[in-house]
Amino acid sequence: xxxxxxxxxxxxxxxxxxxxxxxxxxxxxxxxxxxxxxxxxxxxxxxxxxxxxxxxxxxxxxxxxxxxxxxxxxxxxxxxxxxxxxxxxxxxxxxxxxxxxxxxxxxxxxxxxxxxxxxxxxxxxxxxxxxxxxxxxxxxxxxxxxxxxxxxxxxxxxxxxxxxxxxxxxxxxxxxxxxxxxxxxxxxxxxxxxxxxxxxxxxxxxxxxxxxxxxxxxxxxxxxxx
Amino acid sequence: xxxxxxxxxxxxxxxxxxxxxxxxxxxxxxxxxxxxxxxxxxxxxxxxxxxxxxxxxxxxxxxxxxxxxxxxxxxxxxxxxxxxxxxxxxxxxxxxxxxxxxxxxxxxxxxxxxxxxxxxxxxxxxxxxxxxxxxxxxxxxxxxxxxxxxxxxxxxxxxxxxxxxxxxxxxxxxxxxxxxxxxxxxxxxxxxxxxxxxxxxxxxxxxxxxxxxxxxxxxxxxxxxxxxxxxxxxxxxxxxxxxxxxx
Numbered sequence: 130x131x132x133x134x135x136x137x138x139x140x141x142x143x144x145x146x147x148x149x150x151x152x153x154x155x156x157x158x159x160x161x162x163x164x165x166x167x168x169x170x171x172x173x174x175x176x177x178x179x180x181x182x183x184x185x186x187x188x189x190x191x192x193x194x195x196x197x198x199x200x201x202x203x204x205x206x207x208x209x210x211x212x213x214x215x216x217x218x219x220x221x222x223x224x225x226x227x228x229x230x231x232x233x234x235x236x237x238x239x240x241x242x243x244x245x246x247x248x249x250x251x252x253x254x255x256x257x258x259x260x261x262x263x264x265x266x267x268x269x270x271x272x273x274x275x276x277x278x279x280x281x282x283x284x285x286x287x288x289x290x291x292x293x294x295x296x297x298x299x300x301x302x303x304x305x306x307x308x309x310x311x312x313x314x315x316x317x318x319x320x321x322x323x324x325x326x327x328x329x330x331x332x333x334x335x336x337x338x339x340x341x342x343x344x345x346x347x348x349x350x351x352x353x354x355x
Numbered sequence: 356x357x358x359x360x361x362x363x364x365x366x367x368x369x370x371x372x373x374x375x376x377x378x379x380x381x382x383x384x385x386x387x388x389x390x391x392x393x394x395x396x397x398x399x400x401x402x403x404x405x406x407x408x409x410x411x412x413x414x415x416x417x418x419x420x421x422x423x424x425x426x427x428x429x430x431x432x433x434x435x436x437x438x439x440x441x442x443x444x445x446x447x448x449x450x451x452x453x454x455x456x457x458x459x460x461x462x463x464x465x466x467x468x469x470x471x472x473x474x475x476x477x478x479x480x481x482x483x484x485x486x487x488x489x490x491x492x493x494x495x496x497x498x499x500x501x502x503x504x505x506x507x508x509x510x511x512x513x514x515x516x517x518x519x520x521x522x523x524x525x526x527x528x529x530x531x532x533x534x535x536x537x538x539x540x541x542x543x544x545x546x547x548x549x550x551x552x553x554x555x556x557x558x559x560x561x562x563x564x565x566x567x568x569x570x571x572x573x574x575x576x577x578x579x580x581x582x583x584x585x586x587x588x589x590x591x592x593x594x595x596x597x598x599x600x601x602x
Contacts, residue, residue, distance in 0.1 A: 187415070191418060194418060194419065194422050195422065198422030198423055199422065199423045200422070201422075214423050216419070216422060216423065216424070217419070217423070217424050217425055295411060295415070296415060296418075296419070299382070299409055299411070299416075299419050299424045299425075299426070300409040300410055300411055301380070301407065301409050301425070302407050302408070302409070306409075313410075314388065314410055316522070317385040317386075317388045317389070317410055317522065318388050318389040318392065319389065319542070
């Protein structure tokens with residue numbers, strides 16, 4: 130019993146961590162571009178990356194399954210370069226989860242980048258800072274609340290992910306069976322007591338995580354007023 | 356009795372499968388998840404082979420299998436999907452069989468439901484009746500058959516509340532949000548009787564058959580074949596019946 134719980138919780142945390150790290154790497158440049166660009170394609174790009182907010186998770190899971198499956202374009206590519214088929218593996222659910230959580234990471238980052246404005250960057254450039262210096266010593270500290278919100282939102286969204294992971298992962302014990310799917314299993318087996326415990330744990334966890342975001346943001350807000 | 360059953364099982368399966376302990380991965384329709392866990396335990400005790408169980412809706416599992424899911428046995432909630440896999444060459448031809456037959460029940464948390472007259476009386480009294488979506492849930496379609504067959508559909512039409520699947524329908528009634536509804540007996544059956552409230556067990560002559568078919572998806576694993584043989588054995592059938600299915 131505790132063995133299964135441990136496996137499930139460990140897998141869930143691993144998934145959320147991997148997804149958050151990958152998203153930070155991918156979403157930061159995109160959010161930066163969106164915050165700075167004057168391009169007329171900006172609305173189109175913004176819309177494309179916000180689509181996961183709208184689509185029902187099972188619908189998205191279904192299309193990702195077709196896309197990543199052995200007959201889909203991405204699936205063919207991944208087999209060609211020796212990665213094998215992605216669905217029903219940890220890599221597969223990580224990719225699906227990252228796609229679905231994308232807007233939750235991009236949007237807070239974009240907002241905080243936009244809030245910095247042009248002035249601090251111009252000043253830094255005048256003082257001779259390289260663009261990397263500028264990013265590390267000006268943008269990251271100023272956008273810190275945005276990064277924290279993005280990390281917590283991305284992590285929490287990946288922890289709570291259900292429809293996409295069930296479809297792409299296939300509910301396989303030890304490989305793709307994460308916490309939300311385990312709760313679903315308990316409910317299907319009418320083991321409501323176990324389901325309540327796991328669901329209760331998730332409520333406590335998410336409350337703490339969200340509390341952290343709001344505390345940090347409030348602190349940042351107070352600091353900027355002072 | 357239980358010991359006898361175990362010894363018998365052990366004798367049957369130890370002799371035919373002396374191979375090393377293996378594993379079989381089974382994709383199961385959610386309605387049969389709980390019985391399968393019990394069957395898996397019995398199979399493990401008898402043979403030493405492990406069963407990895409993955410539950411989902413029959414439709415979703417079908418889509419996953421078509422797209423290369425690594426399942427070896429598929430226990431569906433209908434006949435259509437295993438049949439389709441067989442036709443599409445995604446399963447082993449000739450391995451399909453009915454492992455369980457669903458029993459429809461008109462269920463309420465109140466006492467007093469037992470016979471057809473009770474059902475008709477209840478139908479006149481209640482404000483809402485829960486059924487599973489008849490378009491994609493076999494039990495929902497069967498419930499429609501029953502009401503049409505008994506000529507009470509007109510009376511019921513305005514009272515129907517549709518659950519997305521049979522699990523949601525069960526939740527409507529068990530939470531008393533809806534006074535009564537058509538559910539699967541397997542959902543309300545514990546230790547050989549209706550655990551809470553009361554139910555009219557609908558005679559199967561009033562609706563389409565609720566056959567659930569199993570099929571083998573790959574012939575590279577002997578354990579998978581052994582598991583399907585086990586599902587058709589007398590002790591396994593007894594377990595299946597104890598969960599409110601006919602077979």
